[in-house]
Amino acid sequence: AQSVAQPEDQVNVAEGNPLTVKCTYSVSGNPYLFWYVQYPNRGLQFLLKYITGDNLVKGSYGFEAEFNKSQTSFHLKKPSALVSDSALYFCAVRDGTEGNAGKSTFGDGTTLTVKP
Amino acid sequence: DTGVSQDPRHKITKRGQNVTFRCDPISEHNRLYWYRQTLGQGPEFLTYFQNEAQLEKSRLLSDRFSAERPKGSFSTLEIQRTEQGDSAMYLCASSLRGVGASTEAFFGQGTRLTVV
Numbered sequence: 001a002q003s004v005a006q007p008e009d010q011v012n013v014a015e016g017n018p019l020t021v022k023c024t025y026s027v028s029g030n031p032y033l034f035w036y037v038q039y040p041n042r043g044l045q046f047l048l049k050y051i052t053g054d055n056l057v058k059g060s061y062g063f064e065a066e067f068n069k070s071q072t073s074f075h076l077k078k079p080s081a082l083v084s085d086s087a088l089y090f091c092a093v094r095d096g097t098e099g100n101a102g103k104s105t106f107g108d109g110t111t112l113t114v115k116p
Numbered sequence: 117d118t119g120v121s122q123d124p125r126h127k128i129t130k131r132g133q134n135v136t137f138r139c140d141p142i143s144e145h146n147r148l149y150w151y152r153q154t155l156g157q158g159p160e161f162l163t164y165f166q167n168e169a170q171l172e173k174s175r176l177l178s179d180r181f182s183a184e185r186p187k188g189s190f191s192t193l194e195i196q197r198t199e200q201g202d203s204a205m206y207l208c209a210s211s212l213r214g215v216g217a218s219t220e221a222f223f224g225q226g227t228r229l230t231v232v
Contacts, residue, residue: 004158034220043120044159044207044223051219090158096219103149103172104221106158 002027004093006107013081014115021076021110023091032096033074034104035065038088047089050074051096061085081114088112118142120224122208128230129198136194137227141210148191149221150183151207152176159207165191166213198231205229 003026013019025031035047048059050067058064065076074091088111092104121140129135141148146167151159162181163173167188177183180198185191195202205228209221 032219036223041225043225044209046220046222049220092158094219103161103164105161106151108156108158 002093002095002105004091004105004107006089006091006110008110009108010111010113012113012115015083016080019076019078019081019085019112019114021089021091021112023074023076023107024072025074025091025093026072027093027095029095029097031067031069031072031074032094033065033067034092034094035059035063035074035076036090036092036106038090038109044090047076081112083114083116086112086114120208120210120222122206122224122227124227125225126228126230128232131200131231132197134194134196135198135229136192137206137208137229139191139193139208139224141190141208142212142222143189145210145212145222146188147211147213147221148185149209149211150191150193151209153205153207153226154203162193162206195229198229200231203229203231 005024033050036044038044050057055067063078088109090109091107094104123138148165150162153159163183165185180196183193205226207226209223211221
């Protein structure tokens, strides 16, 4: 079984400030972790992923995320938020063990609002 | 546009009617997924194909739901005898397994179903 928790429904930050969107996960095999962003009337867009290697991964639009195995977390971060970052963010986990079917389990999402 | 496309984008149907949705994945992708998303929740996995083989189905997929991918390219999702609880956004995603694999899935914009 695999699951994802995004403990905050909403995150509010001021433009120019750093932002963090939290995610914790549970998976029985190797964790493959993903962040997606969803803008109104748009599909889910891939931001970044952790598969293996460096715990800090960098993705699109200046976002990065840190994989922490001991805390089973994969928090999304950005050093300086933009108003245009306001959107709905989803964390997802997949069991990367060889032979696994490949389905991803998503969290319920966090709405990020960046105020000017 | 070479992304995942879904048709129709919106569907309003009366309770008890059958509906069918189509998904055209990215052309070289051999994995195709269907998810369902309701307001305030993340996407929930429904079913998954590798080429034309349906390899996994969620318990969410009742007997009224059927999905096909007859030639390993496009896929259809049919809902028979629709119920109001079927109202949701139905998302299709695709990914590539094998040489040059993309571990992340690429999503279409979804089909929004409203059952009245």
